[in-house]
Amino acid sequence: MEEKVVEIQGLKKSFGDLDVLKGVDLDLHKGENLVVLGKSGSGKSVLIKIMVGLLKQDEGSMRVLGEEVSTLNTRALNAFRLKIGFSFQNSALYDSMTVRENMEFPLVRNVKNLTRGEITKKIEELLDSVGLPQSINQMPSELSGGQKKRIGVARTLILNPEIMLYDEPTAGLDPITCMDINNLIVQVREQYNTSSIVITHDLTCAKVTGDRQAVLLDGQFKAIGSFDEVFAHAKDGRVKSFYDYNFIDT
Amino acid sequence: MAEEADRKPLLSKKIDNFFSGLASAWSFVSRFFKEVFLPPYELKEVVHQCYRIGVESLPLISLTGFIVGIVFTNQSRPSLSEFGATSWLPSLISIAVVRAMGPLVTALIAAGKMGSSIGAEIGSMKVTEQIDAMEVSATNPFKFLVVTRVLATTFMIPILVMYTDFVALMGSFLSVNANEMVSMTTFFVQVFESISFLDITSSVLKSLLFGFTIGIVGCYKGYNSSKGTEGVGRAANSAVVMAMFLIFIEELLVLQIVNAIRMM
Numbered sequence: 001m002e003e004k005v006v007e008i009q010g011l012k013k014s015f016g017d018l019d020v021l022k023g024v025d026l027d028l029h030k031g032e033n034l035v036v037l038g039k040s041g042s043g044k045s046v047l048i049k050i051m052v053g054l055l056k057q058d059e060g061s062m063r064v065l066g067e068e069v070s071t072l073n074t075r076a077l078n079a080f081r082l083k084i085g086f087s088f089q090n091s092a093l094y095d096s097m098t099v100r101e102n103m104e105f106p107l108v109r110n111v112k113n114l115t116r117g118e119i120t121k122k123i124e125e126l127l128d129s130v131g132l133p134q135s136i137n138q139m140p141s142e143l144s145g146g147q148k149k150r151i152g153v154a155r156t157l158i159l160n161p162e163i164m165l166y167d168e169p170t171a172g173l174d175p176i177t178c179m180d181i182n183n184l185i186v187q188v189r190e191q192y193n194t195s196s197i198v199i200t201h202d203l204t205c206a207k208v209t210g211d212r213q214a215v216l217l218d219g220q221f222k223a224i225g226s227f228d229e230v231f232a233h234a235k236d237g238r239v240k241s242f243y244d245y246n247f248i249d250t
Numbered sequence: 251m252a253e254e255a256d257r258k259p260l261l262s263k264k265i266d267n268f269f270s271g272l273a274s275a276w277s278f279v280s281r282f283f284k285e286v287f288l289p290p291y292e293l294k295e296v297v298h299q300c301y302r303i304g305v306e307s308l309p310l311i312s313l314t315g316f317i318v319g320i321v322f323t324n325q326s327r328p329s330l331s332e333f334g335a336t337s338w339l340p341s342l343i344s345i346a347v348v349r350a351m352g353p354l355v356t357a358l359i360a361a362g363k364m365g366s367s368i369g370a371e372i373g374s375m376k377v378t379e380q381i382d383a384m385e386v387s388a389t390n391p392f393k394f395l396v397v398t399r400v401l402a403t404t405f406m407i408p409i410l411v412m413y414t415d416f417v418a419l420m421g422s423f424l425s426v427n428a429n430e431m432v433s434m435t436t437f438f439v440q441v442f443e444s445i446s447f448l449d450i451t452s453s454v455l456k457s458l459l460f461g462f463t464i465g466i467v468g469c470y471k472g473y474n475s476s477k478g479t480e481g482v483g484r485a486a487n488s489a490v491v492m493a494m495f496l497i498f499i500e501e502l503l504v505l506q507i508v509n510a511i512r513m514m
Contacts (some may be wrong), residue, residue: 052386078388092383096371106387109290159387 002029005163005195006051011060013046020046022219023060028163028197033189035198035210037242042216044199045089048165051197052084053077065162082110085156085194089168091148093140093155099127100136103155110159126154129191130184146177153184157192164188164196170205182208203231203243215239278470282400285393292398299402303364307410310359315414318355319421322346327429336430340440343422348445352415353453354501357460360407361493365468368399369489372472373482381473396473400465407461408454415453452508459504460497467493 006028013021020043028034038044049055050062053069062069067080093102103123107114114122127133130150140148149169156164166185170178182205189196198209206213207227214224215236223230223239234240323343330336372395375381384391423437468489475485 049382054382054385081386081388084386086383086386088379088383090378092379094375094380094383095378105384106389109389110387156387 002031004028005030005065006197007061007063008047009061011047011050011062012058013043013050013055014058019219021057024216024219024221026214026221026224028195030195031189031193033185033196033198033209033211035200035206035213036216037201037203037206037213038216039201039242043219044216045167047216048086048167048197048199051165052081052086082159083162085153085159085161085164087149087153087156087164087166087169089171091140091145091152093143093148093151095140097140098136099132099138099140099143099151102140102151103127103158106155107158122158126157127151129157129187130154144177145173146180149173149181150184153188157188160192161194164194166196166198166200168200169198170200170202175204178202178205179208181205185209201242215242274474275470278473279466281392282397282466285390285397286401288393290393292394295394295398296401299398300406303360303399303402304406304409307360307363307406308413310363311356311410311414312417314355314359315352315417316421318351318414319343319347319418319423320425322351322418323422323425327425339426339430340422340432340437341444343426344419344441344444345449347415347418347422348449348453350501350505352418353411353457353460354497355418356411356414357407357457357464357497358494360403360410360461361464361497362490364403365464365489365493366486368403368465368468369472369475370482370486372396372399372469373475373485374479376473376475377478377482392473396466396469399469400462403465403468404458404461407464408457411453411457411460448508448511452504456501456504459500463496463500464493467496 004027006026008024008026011021011024012019024047026034026036026047036044036047046055050057051064051069053072056070065080065083067076069077069080072080093099094105097105100120100123103126104119107119107122123136124133127136130153132147132150132154135143135147135151140151143151153164153166153169164185169181169185173181185196185198185205186209188194196209198205200206210227212225213227213230214221215230216222217236217238222236223234230239231243234243323339326339326342327336330338330342372381375395381391381395384394419438419441423432423434426432426437427434471485471489471492475481
């Protein structure tokens with residue numbers, strides 16, 4: 001078994017009276033793509049936001065790459081965040097900057113002594129790998145939803161992260177673009193040797209991208225395993241209905 | 251009795267909200283003063299924001315300042331001419347423009363133009379998770395977005411105020427020259443004889459305060475905007491209203507302090 005890069009134990013998180021995560025346990029192994037499935041509002045995004053220190057858990061442990069995230073000070077947290085790539089649901093491209101400036105932004109602030117040529121080369125390589133070399137001087141407003149997702153992924157890859165977190169990568173995209181994004185997620189793992197957590201409620205995305213699936217319902221994981229293990233023999237009715245309401249043709 | 255009981259929770263909620271809002275604003279301002287002295291210094295972004303705030307406001311400020319100069323001169327002339335004192339127009343205008351109207355007009359225009367723009371920009375960045383994206387890429391969004399904008403407004407408003415003073419005085423000169431046949435040299439000699447070092451110092455200090463207020467209020471409202479496009483609109487709107495309100499309060503306070511100094 002590969003080493004664990006993420007270890008979550010007894011994680012709890014509430015917002016006011018609403019208990020979102022009620023004692024979650026989960027592991028992610030090195031080189032693995034793990035898909036977290038669940039209904040909207042089930043706490044999937046909260047889980048990965050705790051992972052990068054955007055939110056703090058109320059109870060429990062979240063160890064990522066050997067670090068207990070909640071105990072890191074600002075400096076250590078920033079150093080830790082360089083090892084994690086976070087692809088946001090709506091891409092979160094800086095809309096006042098061009099694609100080039102978007103991609104430069106994390107690089108020039110975190111990697112010192114890079115020449116202009118080296119920066120440009122790195123950006124061009126990444127844009128090539130996500131299939132959008134021509135968009136380097138475009139503004140985010142000139143890009144389609146799928147293109148924005150790709151640029152968002154490229155921007156996170158520029159710091160060579162060890163773990164990629166994808167928040168609803170296929171939300172709001174047409175089926176063909178969804179398939180492109182799914183393939184990109186698989187390609188990123190192979191090309192950049194990353195471990196990933198993919199947050200989604202799209203079963204096609206889950207099947208194509210995931211080595212393991214974890215179904216989050218009512219603040220706890222109700223099923224964890226391969227796609228077939230989770231859905232073919234689902235005992236929990238809600239897990240089964242999750243499958244039944246998705247049309248899969250892959 | 252029952253009505254009173256119904257009202258109590260609402261009142262206590264409002265008081266709670268007021269004080270928690272005050273505490274949150276205080277912590278935001280304190281964070282600014284803490285972060286402004288700590289590296290890294292986003293100098294390139296400060297310069298970019300200074301350009302946006304300064305240069306892009308010039309056409310509006312020029313037009314407004316010029317009109318204010320002409321209108322104020324034309325409005326003051328009839329009253330002074332009743333006493334045969336139209337020769338005092340340059341002095342009157344210079345005192346009014348340098349002491350109050352220049353800083354106030356510039357600050358109010360800047361609050362409307364820049365305050366709303368800062369509030370909306372940062373608010374929409376919050377709603378679309380761009381601030382989170384900065385944070386996860388190990389960049390301090392407070393420093394990049396808030397500190398740079400507040401520094402830019404704080405530095406640029408005094409410069410814009412001096413420019414507005416100049417443009418307003420030029421507008422006034424045109425009116426005085428056309429009606430009283432006063433030369434530019436005579437006009438400006440009278441202008442500078444009427445204003446003191448204290449007038450200029452207080453105007454600059456007041457402008458720094460106004461600039462800081464516009465920047466910090468715009469950033470605070472944007473940074474704390476609630477989710478959704480409605481929240482962005484509300485952030486932009488309340489940034490303008492709050493900044494204008496604070497500018498008037500500050501004007502009043504500074505006036506009292508300067509008058510007290512003048513009496514000494």
